[in-house]
Amino acid sequence: MTTTSLETTAPTTGSLSSKRRGRPGGLSLRRAVVVFVAPFGVLYALFYVIPIAFAIYQSLLTVKREGTFGAAQQVFGGLSQYILVFQDGAFWGSVGRVLVFGIVQVPVMLFLALLFALLLDSPLLRGKKFFRLAFFAPYAVPGVIAAIMWGFLYSPSLSPFSALTSSVNFLSADLVLWSIANIVTWVYVGYNMLIIYSSLLAIPQEIYEAAKLDGANNWQIAVGIKIPLVTPAIILTAVFSIIGTLQLLAEPQTLRSFSSAISSTYTPNLAVYTTASIPNYSLAAAFSVVLALATFILSFVFLKLTQRRAFA
Amino acid sequence: MSTTATQRRLIRNDAPPRTAGRESIVSRSGAMLVMAVFTFYFLIPVWWLLVQSTKTRGEFSSTAPLWFTPDGFSSFVANLGTLFSYDSGVFVRWLVNSVFYAGAGAFLGTLVAAMCGYALAKYQFRGREVLFNVVLSGVLVPATALALPLFLIFSQVQLTNTYWAVFLPSIVSPFGVYLARIFAASSVPDELLEAARLDGSGEVRTFFTLAIRLMSPALVTMFLFQFVAIWNNFFLPLIMLRDQTLFPVTLGLYAWNSSIGQAPELRSLVIIGAFVSIVPLIIAFLSLQRFWSGGLAAGSIK
Known part of the structure; x- marks a missing residue:
């Protein structure tokens, strides 16, 4: 009886709206x-x-x-315009520069983020909450502000580490790319750490029990169980980092007032901005289209290559 | 659902480890050492900023850069006074602008993304997969690649250099739709919607009274994501705005920093301005951190 009444109720609502159409x-x-x-x-x-x-x-x-x-x-x-784009040495120089930047900075940053996440998830640490907060805090600092802050820290006259900054010029043509890499790493390690850590927390504890019974130590559990299980999260962070790298603008643009080594076409987006300010909108638009396509293809290929679906 | 599980483990994980005795002293001190060194790395620039904002201009290079001077507090207050009154209080204006762009933009953005993601998760309709894929491609299209074309479009309708030019494009967040779809699928049971239908509640009303409440922890996460994205966005305001009374605080500080060469007195304003602009954000962030963890887990595990 109950079943029938349930069955009739559903069509009733249906017929109500079927009266409407x-x-x-x-x-x-x-x-x-x-x-x-x-x-x-x-x-x-x-x-x-x-x-x-x-x-x-x-x-x-x-x-x-x-x-x-x-x-x-x-x-x-x-x-x-696209012929001009492909003949533009400065533009391709900037693309090459951010690619080198990305090949070095993204793996270093993600390695650190993974290391911190694994340590936070291990029984080795005390004061986990403090570390989590301290490492995540720089993410609250906008790129422009972070660049201003580090710009002062790099400059020999103001830096609290003047012993170091007076012997090594972090704002020189040779080093400034890696000084920018340091700023980006400083801002984003904690954020990526939190993404990986969150997915570590979502792993049910029972999975580790069997390994522990077999006598696996923390290191073996981390490498054999945890890292494979958080790979989708790492891929997600990698894709966003690749996109971010090709978009570099705020940090180099801000550092230009500290370092003369950063040209007006230092990164692809700086080239877009500079070209648009001439104003040469058509060439700048062509730069933008090429950059968007390159970003899209690169992150898409990366997703395919890793053969995992970070996006459901 | 996974959010609550995560939060439970967050709490458990913060308790002193039960198995601590079993770990060797060497690996425990090694781990603590690594974390201590990096704590220094992450916090020292902010500490430096705090200390510097308590100094007068002459003290920048003549006093210890990482410690306060005896009359630090009064210098700090004096610096604050200069900051808020300089150029007839333009810095306050920038802060208000940033709060408006990021607050209102993230609020509206979260709402429209939640509605769209909810529809993608809970209704079968023609073109659903196409729509979702189009939105997902939007996640991979870098926002900065859109800044110049947006400028060209807004200049066609004479809306560059207005609040709208920065505000309107900021509302759109494809990543928000992606998150909302996952959250709606996991936190709003179909049976509940069916029951609401039987009670005669309209679909839209059900969303605003029922679904939105079930999704609210996730919506806070989405709001935070977008708030930060808008607050940090630099290219769009840089390319759109000429009038400095429309600037967000990041662009304003950038402009001051770029003119230190001509006006050296701006240096202390840039330093204390940078400090003042990040303090509310850091506090908001840290106090809402559990929403980051929960939402990020749901977003990345899937």
């Missing part, structure tokens, strides 16, 4: 979906899709003048 719940559900999706959909279209389309359109234009002093006019130029 269509299949059970059809219209009201569809209307609800529209209400839920539309606000984000509209904003996404306006501030993501249209700008990308506009950037591509702008990058296909070129400026033409009637004679040397004639009025400038934007005309369709096909792929001519």
